[in-house]
Amino acid sequence: MVVVLNGVLADECPTTVRGLLAAHPGYRDAAAQLLAAAPRAVPPPGLLYVLQRELAAVVPHDKNVTIIGSDDATSCIIVVVKHSGSGAVALAHLDGSGTADAAAAMVARVQQLAAGYPEGRLELQLVGGFTDPHRYSDELFANIMLSFHRLPEEIDLTLACCCELNTALGGGSPAPLVTGLGVDIRSGEVFPANFPDKGPELPLRYARTITGGPHSSQVLDTYDNGVGMLRIGPFNYDPLRGVDLWLEQSDEFILQHLSTTPAVEPPHFVHNVSNMLCF
Template sequence: MTITIASQSLSQLPETVAEIYQRFPSLETEALKFVQTPLRIIDKPEGVLYVTQKEYAVLKNDDENLSVIGTDDATTCHMVVLVNRKESSVCVAHIDSTDDLDEELTTMVLDIMGQQHAESDFHLELSIVGGYRDEMHKSEMLTLDLLQFYNDLPVNFQLKSLCVNSVNTRTSNGINWPIIYGVAVDLQSDFTISPAKFNLNVRGPCLSLRSSRFLSSQCSLHRVYHTGEGIFRINPFSYQYHSQMVDWIHKSDDFILNNFSTSPAVEPEHFPQEMKQVFQFVVHNPFPLASVFKFNKSVKYVPSPQGQWLKL
């Protein structure tokens, strides 16, 4: 099985994104339209499910409390959207690497497939958004790695959107910047994908804890929510505590950007402050398996109609 684009099979993956656009010009045309779509500002928490870096979630369109799912702050990272039309469900993931993640990425596909995988005509709709023409070419390598992974799976994928690399790049003062940093998927509008910005007040529970996963030595991709379960779940993990973190909290924004970002010149303006909040959290919880995940239990929340996350 393989990826198809406008009914054509991607039997052999090109070596560059430019070659993909050249071979399938409709992909580039649609991506150019997408980057010109008005940005959707998500500023109210009601009905919103936000996934951050190293996370994914699965929603069905009949979820009683949630109607929008999305992610934000992607520079070299990619945002992957998988739609299962037969089960009226969508998966959104924020992926920073494919290294050592074959099992997690495969589990994510199985989670969105549900019970349909045995049907011969079954396929998933695949959209990949994010990444830009960065100096180290990290974005392009991630794009190609993701396409190779999905192309090798025994699942039919229809690549509906590929908004990456040159199409998602603007230049200002000699620096390349991403055009789109975030996406939102509307469950009530046929899974329409929009460029989006999520304000900090709508990003769900325990954001500093979830963001601290980047300090873990273990490569990971975590499912945080599935409509079938109805629980926002943060599974136990540990991270590396450094005594210098106390000092990092008081360092300049430039220090934070240059030491903790893959793309320091183009990060969102709140990045340094968000990182300092993560360091502050870790300083207060140097051993999360003891203070946060007591008895090795997950931290769980349920959504309310008012947009609050209630701890179980």
């Protein structure tokens, strides 16, 4: 059950940012603090990068990781679960597939990593998404909130920089203000971020989410804490029919047909999709 403010359990879970702010306006200030920070470009050393439909969990004393993060979240939402006593943290990049299972897995992983630390509470932070024309982010925010609310564990929502709180209205079309988030696993600080290097085997990892298959809707846990290694899969994906025809199309055609929010995708979106199709 989500603890929304001052340790008070929410009898009814707010499923919109507007409803959350109406009951607890302090979340606006927390979001404003994040939005006021300049985005940081995070280099590869010590980075654990989480792609769309992936999650990972880590502890502060991990010798291989200093920052965990994700970016390119336009209509997606980046979810962070922390244990305040141990510093264990899990991060996921959710797009609407596998939301409930991912919420349960994140809490379970953090609790596992926090074993032996009796003091501390679970904290939830949500960043990303905007007031897009099709309201994808609004629906995703509701599903995420309900997924955590239905869990037996108490979890304190400390940040919700999503949807209308993360929307820029200048220039005529809405756009997300923050699309990437990093977490310093030593200090617990969260900050706007972008990641020029997103880790190994990107075409393979993108293929799982776009081409379909028995594992395409799962949010995969990609980090093995025991050996300090990024593990991708195993998973199966289906061949994409007509891939040669897709590769003959213009960048604009690919953008318009393979993105839910083509007006606000980053410049490298089509490049990444093309590499996936070639793979």
